[in-house]
Amino acid sequence: MRNPATPGAVIESAELVLPLLPPRDLAAAASACRAFRAAAAAVTTRRAADAARGLEPLPIPFHNRVDSKPYAYFLYTPFSLARLSPGAQPWGGSGTRAPVPTWPRPSLDGFPSAVCGCACEAEECGGPRCACADAEADAAGSGSEAGMGSLRECGDECACGPACGNRRTQRGVAVRLRVVRDAHKGWGLHAAEALGRGQFVCEYAGEFLTTEEARRRQRLYDELASAGKFSPALIVIREHLPSGKACLRVNIDATKVGNVARFINHSCDGGNLQPVLVRASGSLLPRLCFFSARDIEEGEELTFCYGDARVRPNGLRCFCGGLGCCGVLPSEET
Numbered sequence: 284m285r286n287p288a289t290p291g292a293v294i295e296s297a298e299l300v301l302p303l304l305p306p307r308d309l310a311a312a313a314s315a316c317r318a319f320r321a322a323a324a325a326v327t328t329r330r331a332a333d334a335a336r337g338l339e340p341l342p343i344p345f346h347n348r349v350d351s352k353p354y355a356y357f358l359y360t361p362f363s364l365a366r367l368s369p370g371a372q373p374w375g376g377s378g379t380r381a382p383v384p385t386w387p388r389p390s391l392d393g394f395p396s397a398v399c400g401c402a403c404e405a406e407e408c409g410g411p412r413c414a415c416a417d418a419e420a421d422a423a424g425s426g427s428e429a430g431m432g433s434l435r436e437c438g439d440e441c442a443c444g445p446a447c448g449n450r451r452t453q454r455g456v457a458v459r460l461r462v463v464r465d466a467h468k469g470w471g472l473h474a475a476e477a478l479g480r481g482q483f484v485c486e487y488a489g490e491f492l493t494t495e496e497a498r499r500r501q502r503l504y505d506e507l508a509s510a511g512k513f514s515p516a517l518i519v520i521r522e523h524l525p526s527g528k529a530c531l532r533v534n535i536d537a538t539k540v541g542n543v544a545r546f547i548n549h550s551c552d553g554g555n556l557q558p559v560l561v562r563a564s565g566s567l568l569p570r571l572c573f574f575s576a577r578d579i580e581e582g583e584e585l586t587f588c589y590g591d592a593r594v595r596p597n598g599l600r601c602f603c604g605g606l607g608c609c610g611v612l613p614s615e616e617t
């Protein structure tokens with residue numbers, strides 16, 4: 284057995300333990316000894332190089348020319364989760380990149396799914412004969428909520444495989460993005476390559492919450508946000524019947540566990556992203572996905588409109604910079 288006091292053993296344990304630590308604990312560990320300081324610096328550099336920590340097909344780096352924060356800390360999930368498995372998630376270790384888990388997507392643990400799908404021949408999926416195609420639905424058309432598009436994709440019960448053309452949103456973030464710090468808005472998601480109109484950008488992934496839990500967290504987040512230095516990322520999606528009555532409400536919280544969509548800032552003029560509710564055959568819950576609403580240049584910030592309502596007291600100041608900026612961020616009672 285290796286002597287625990289040897290420099291090699293110290294570095295080995297640093298390699299194992301430091302990637303599990305949140306920033307404050309990492310800084311504390313760095314002050315322990317020179318070897319830990321060097322190992323912690325390497326962890327920080329690797330974290331700043333990929334917000335997605337190897338869980339998306341492409342790395343998504345942080346860029347900060349505003350202050351000294353190298354990255355934002357949260358647990359990464361490429362898909363929304365019904366239940367969280369407790370425990371820390373390593374981030375910034377020197378091991379090889381984690382395998383990309385974007386295929387097959389896990390089915391939503393705990394949610395019932397209907398048995399349905401298509402049996403299309405190769406390359407027929409999404410076409411007129413595909414049982415999963417919905418002639419009414421489109422990524423940029425009328426949807427269940429004002430400004431929200433809708434789309435149907437192939438799902439778990441379909442005969443098609445990972446390369447199916449009707450699974451555009453199921454293979455993770457395949458466009459180059461970066462997370463950029465702004466003096467007023469905090470972190471924001473930017474295009475790191477030019478995007479054509481209608482390209483899939485990312486899903487809004489996080490924890491699925493009950494409405495009761497969403498309300499409880501919203502109250503807490505409001506308090507923390509009004510004190511500054513806190514950026515909540517809890518979103519409520521309501522799907523309406525044509526009559527206008529709400530029929531389904533989905534609460535997704537990406538504040539502590541989420542994906543890169545948690546960095547998308549608000550724009551009062553609607554922004555350059557189109558939110559789309561995507562429903563896969565066999566899945567009862569829709570997923571919120573973002574597509575480019577127009578051609579987007581490399582370096583542009585990606586934004587969407589959080590909503591129209593500004594009803595909660597102490598609304599936060601909006602810095603979207605749009606011509607029609609309302610001055611206050613949208614906020615509604617959840």
Ligand SMILES: C[S@@+](CC[C@H](N)C(=O)[O-])C[C@H]1O[C@@H](n2cnc3c(N)ncnc32)[C@H](O)[C@@H]1O
Nearest residue numbers: 468469470514516545546547548549601602603
């Ligand atoms: C979903 S998060 C977006 C990412 C966030 N900027 C961060 O640093 O993590 C939403 C929060 O970002 C900030 N934010 C988003 N859009 C903004 C805007 N137009 N003006 C000012 N702050 C904004 C607010 O703090 C808001 O509560």
